[in-house]
Amino acid sequence: MLTIVIVEKEPFTLLGIKTALEQTLDIKINDEATYGEIGFQLVEQNKPNFVLVDLFLPDMSGLEFTRSIKKKTDSQVVILTNQTDEEVVNSAFSYGADSYMLKTTDIEVVQLAIKRAYFNEFLLDPKLTKRFLSTLYQKKYNKTISKDQKDNDPPNEKQIQILRLLAEGLSYEDIAEKMFIALSTVKTHVSVLYSKWNVKNRAEAIKKGSMLGYLDYASVVNEAFQGEEMEKIKSGI
Incomplete structure (x- = not known):
């Protein structure tokens, strides 16, 4: 059984995530919080396998929260947020996040991210992967075109x-x-x-x-x- 603490600032969003994940047989919700400080105390107390965390908490940055969790506990961190900016995504992973999911994605994908993280595998939301790969391809294409034009x-x-x-x-x-x-x-x-x-x-x-x-x-x-x-x-x- 995989245990989870959810740290999400929006109560209704938190309830929705909790309800959806509780329907998964091998996942148990230990506790939840809407503030980072309380969430950190719950993580230390419950020692869950995973922490689902939003990046924008009322009392602290989700990035700093993630770094503290990774430094002081053995819990894996799955980011669950609406932020799609590439710089934010890169920062989340650099601060120690194990997976990065969008709140708009299907709950099955979130479940997959949790299970992947359990085996130390990173997972980026498929919607972001597609967009970032398209951006990377476009940059490479533009660079090639620029070189050809120069030549x-x-x-x-x-x-x-x-x-x-x-x-x-x-x-x-x-x-x-x-x-x-x-x-x-x-x-x-x-x-x-x-x-x-x-x-x-x-x-x-x-x-x-x-x-x-x-x-x-x-x-x-x-x-x-x-x-x-x-x-x-x-x-x-």
Whole structure:
């Protein structure tokens, strides 16, 4: 027989939960309270297997109540609340909650959460699991889309011109002089281009540029990068 103390601030909600759980043959309600301090005293007195607790109690935070229960007793804590905020859910588990259920969920799921907790298994309300997974997928999808958009964002005319001069083996100073622009401007364009294509050096940028059709990499390798200049490209200078 699994024993439970219910700590719920709303008397009618408490009565509903108690009535529903009492119909379960292997669950016994030891006691109930509408205040956290009284609830904690009942837990220490009855030493139940489980404590069903709301997060918003009149005299204390349900999170602090949960932490105290986990520190000072062996009871498992099942949160039963209306709070669906992801940060609140994460906080509840970090404070020691063993399961997290919504009051709107079916009582059978609450019973399952209680039994899962008995075997040291965490259970998150299925409604929240579905929502959180959807949010996680959407974040991952948006990140992928953002990366694809970044990769597909073409370089501007100056960046292409600088890329071709880099492929000819010119230094930043030579490029600045040839294009009649400041050295810092050349470096900025190169930095933006590297970031846009996710490359680390001149050689990778040239290879990427050839793949995208902005220059003839084979021709560059065969004609422009002979001897010392080729070694500079390979080393990423």
